[in-house]
Amino acid sequence: MRTSRIAIVLGLVAVVAAASTALLIGDFGSGEPDSPTLDYDLRTGSRFLPLPSKPFEAPSIREIRAPDFVGANAVWGATGRDALGGIWIGVSAWSGGTSSAHLFHYDPKADTWHDRGSVADQLKAAGLLRQGERQIKIHSKIIPADDGWLYFASSDEAGEDPKSGKPPRWGGHLWRIHPRTSRWQHLLAVPEGLVAASGVGRHIFALGYFGHVLHRYDTLTGEHKWVEVGAVDGHVSRNFLADADGHAYVPRLRRLTDGKLVAELVEYDSNLRELKATPLDGYLGGESPMEHHGITGIVYLADGRMAFTTHRGQLYVIQPAAGGPASVTLVGWFHPDGEAYAPSLFSFRGGDLLAGVTQRAGRFQWVVFDLVTGIAGAFPLDTKGLKNVLLYGSMARDDAGRFYVGGWATRDGGEKPLVMQLAPAR
Numbered sequence: 034m035r036t037s038r039i040a041i042v043l044g045l046v047a048v049v050a051a052a053s054t055a056l057l058i059g060d061f062g063s064g065e066p067d068s069p070t071l072d073y074d075l076r077t078g079s080r081f082l083p084l085p086s087k088p089f090e091a092p093s094i095r096e097i098r099a100p101d102f103v104g105a106n107a108v109w110g111a112t113g114r115d116a117l118g119g120i121w122i123g124v125s126a127w128s129g130g131t132s133s134a135h136l137f138h139y140d141p142k143a144d145t146w147h148d149r150g151s152v153a154d155q156l157k158a159a160g161l162l163r164q165g166e167r168q169i170k171i172h173s174k175i176i177p178a179d180d181g182w183l184y185f186a187s188s189d190e191a192g193e194d195p196k197s198g199k200p201p202r203w204g205g206h207l208w209r210i211h212p213r214t215s216r217w218q219h220l221l222a223v224p225e226g227l228v229a230a231s232g233v234g235r236h237i238f239a240l241g242y243f244g245h246v247l248h249r250y251d252t253l254t255g256e257h258k259w260v261e262v263g264a265v266d267g268h269v270s271r272n273f274l275a276d277a278d279g280h281a282y283v284p285r286l287r288r289l290t291d292g293k294l295v296a297e298l299v300e301y302d303s304n305l306r307e308l309k310a311t312p313l314d315g316y317l318g319g320e321s322p323m324e325h326h327g328i329t330g331i332v333y334l335a336d337g338r339m340a341f342t343t344h345r346g347q348l349y350v351i352q353p354a355a356g357g358p359a360s361v362t363l364v365g366w367f368h369p370d371g372e373a374y375a376p377s378l379f380s381f382r383g384g385d386l387l388a389g390v391t392q393r394a395g396r397f398q399w400v401v402f403d404l405v406t407g408i409a410g411a412f413p414l415d416t417k418g419l420k421n422v423l424l425y426g427s428m429a430r431d432d433a434g435r436f437y438v439g440g441w442a443t444r445d446g447g448e449k450p451l452v453m454q455l456a457p458a459r
Contacts, residue, residue: 071179074383075116076277077233077333078177080430081383088381088388090458091399091412092436096419097139097452099124100146104132106169108439108450110271110376112427113175115183115212118142120429120437123171124450128190134171136185136210139452141431149210152187155217156206166203167191173230174272174427176237180252182209182218184237186227193226195267195323198243201226207239207250220250221257231275233333236303238281242269247283249305260305263287265294270327271376271425274339276353279303282339282361284313284327294322298349300358309358318345318372329376330367332428335383340404342367342375346391348402368393368400369409375400377426379436381457390414390424390438397424399455419444422451 074081099105104126111123120139126132133153139146152171156162166189173186185208192202205227207220225241227248232238239248245262264270264286275281281301288294296316300308317325330342339351348367353359367375373393380387385404390397397414416422419442429437436455441448 071116073277073335074333076177076179077428078113078174079333079380079383079428080114080432080434081335081380082430082434084381084386085434085457085459087458088386089401089410089412091414092455092457094415094417095454095456096417097144097146097454099137099139099450099452100148102126102132102135102148102151104130105135105450106448107423107441108425108452109170109172110425110427110439111171111173111175111185112429112437112439113177113183113185114429114431115177116181117212118432119212120431121175121183122437122439122452123173123175123185125171126167126169128169131167132169133167134169134187136171136175138212138215141433141435147215149215150217152206152208155208155219159219161219161222163203165191168203168206170226172228172271173239176230176232178209178232178237178252179234181213182211182252184209184220184230184232184250184252186230186239188226188228190226195243195269198267200224200241200243205239205241207237207248220255221248223248223259228269229272231273231281231331233275233277234279236275236279238273238275240270240273240283243267245270245283245285247273247281247301247305249281249303258305260301260307262299264322266322268322268325268327272328272331272341274328274331274341274351276339276351276359277337278353280308280353280359282351282359284316285310286316286322298361311361313343313349314363315345315347316343320344326376329374330378330389330426332378332380332387333383334380334385340364340378340387342378342389344374346371346373346375348375350404364404365407367391367402367409368398369411373398373400376424377428377438379426379428379430388436390426392424397422416442419451421448424451424453
C-alpha cells in the first residue's frame with residue numbers, strides 16, 4: 034500500500050510542481066511570523082472572554098445565511114476565525130452537480146458576508162485544475178497560524194470507495210488564504226481526500242483518508258512530511274488535534290489477529306515520530322467503523338490543555354507535558370444522560386467550563402460541562418422550526434462572545450447550507 038501511494042504522489046508532483054513552486058516563492062512574503070505576539074486564544078482560532086452571567090442556560094440562536102451559489106449543500110464543520118475577528122466558513126457543494134466548494138468570510142461587526150472564491154476557480158487560476166476535477170468539499174476547520182495566514186483543506190469524493198480503501202480520484206489540496214488580502218495560495222496536492230486540519234503556531238497538519246494519513250506542513254520552511262497512522266474498514270475521523278509544540282493527536286483503528294477492533298489516540302511530534310498510543314476504550318460502541326465519525330468536537334483551554342468528544346459523546350482531556358508525551362484522560366460522557374452525538378465544543382473563558390451542541394434521540398441540546406466537578410446540564414436548543422437539521426460544530430467565537438456552528442437544513446425542496454450564531458444567555 035505504501036509503495037503504490039508513493040507512485041501516486043510522484044504522479045501528482047509531476048503535475049503540480051512547477052505551478053506550486055511559483056506560488057511558494059511569489060509575492061506572499063518570506064513566511065516569517067506575521068503576528069507572533071497574539072494571545073493564545075487567537076492563536077488557536079478561539080476567543081476567551083469573561084463568563085456570561087447565565088452560562089447554564091441555552092443560548093439564543095440566529096440563522097445567518099451565507100451567499101448562495103449553484104449546488105451549495107452544507108457546512109461540514111468548516112469554520113474558523115482570524116485574529117481580526119472575522120469568521121470563516123467553508124460551504125461544500127452537492128456531490129451530483131458541477132459546482133465546487135466555496136470559502137466565505139463573515140464580518141460579525143458589520144453583519145456582512147463576502148465570497149472569497151471557489152476551490153476549482155483557485156486551482157484554475159494557479160494552472161492546477163485537471164479536467165473533471167471539482168473539489169466539492171471544504172470539510173476542515175480554517176486554522177490560523179503564527180505567520181498570519183489561515184490554513185484549510187479541500188477534497189473531492191468522485192470514485193472513492195470506503196470498503197476497498199480507494200481514495201477520491203482527485204485527492205485533496207492544502208491551502209492558505211491571508212485574511213487581509215483574501216489571496217489564496219496552493220501548498221500541497223495529495224492523493225487522499227483531506228477531511229480535517231489542525232495546528233497552533235508553526236506546524237499545520239491535515240488528515241487524509243483512507244487509512245488516516247497525517248500530513249505535516251512547516252509554515253516557515255515549506256517542508257512537507259507524512260505518515261500513515263492507520264484506520265481500517267473505511268473509518269474516517271472528522272477531526273483531530275495539534276498543540277503549540279507541534280504535536281498531533283490522531284485516532285488509530287486497527288484489527289487484531291482475532292478480529293477484534295482496537296482504537297487508540299496516537300501522539301506524534303513535529304517530525305512525525307510516534308511518541309505514545311493511548312487506548313480509547315469504548316470508542317466504536319455499536320457503530321460500524323464506516324459510520325463512526327471519530328473525534329467530533331475539539332477545544333483548546335488557556336492552560337494548554339485540549340478537550341475533545343467522540344462520535345458517541347465521550348469527553349477526553351489531553352494534558353501536554355514538556356519534554357515527554359501527553360497524558361490523555363477519559364472524563365466520561367459529555368451529555369448528563371449518557372451517550373449522545375457531540376459534534377462541537379466551546380470554551381467560555383479558557384477554563385474548566387465547556388459547552389457544545391449535542392444530538393440525542395433526534396433532539397438538539399446545548400450541554401454545559403464543568404471539568405472540575407463533572408456536573409453537566411442539557412438545555413433544549415431552538416432550531417427555529419427548520420426541518421431535517423444537522424449541526425456540526427467548531428470552536429469559532431467572535432469578539433462579542435457568540436459561537437458559530439454549521440450544517441444543513443431542508444428548504445426549497447433540498448438540503449441547503451446552514452450557519453447558526455449562538456449568543457450566550459446574559
